Amino acid sequence: MRNTERYPVKGSNALWQIYKTVPFWKVVKNFAVIQLARYTPFIPMKNWLYKTFLGMKIGSETAFALMVMVDIMFPERIKVGKNSIIGYNTTILAHEYLIDEYRLGDVVIGNKVMIGANSTLLPGITIGDGAIVSAGTLVHKSVPEGAFVGGNPMKIIYSKEEREAQELS
Structure with missing residues (x-):
């Protein structure tokens, strides 16, 4: 199971009640910053925008490709280590709004x-150092350090040890 906090709602679905969970002007600001970052080809500028205006924690030499969509409601809940690559058109979610609850x-x-x-990375997951996530993967649970994963739903293709053995042969 993913590590999420659950918040029940009463009445209409959770998404309909969005502005009870996150301020409207925060969403407007985040939307503008994220759209600017999605289209800029300048990696240092993207990282600066994410850190300065969205509160994300991003390590040095990390690169976000074009069209990456970070969480618009709670981007401050995203942390990326050093020297990582986030591929084209990847979505990173720190929230999910359901019918009777929302989760962070x-x-x-x-x-x-x-x-x-x-x-697509769902909320409440950790991807370990040195891991590889294949293109088009739905990351619905945490990924062990050094593993190679892929698919929808995500499966471990090679563990860190299996990858290292292949590299030696």
């Missing part, structure tokens, strides 16, 4: 992690 969870991406294009 930190997303922690380690050092030297490679996230393939068009992947």
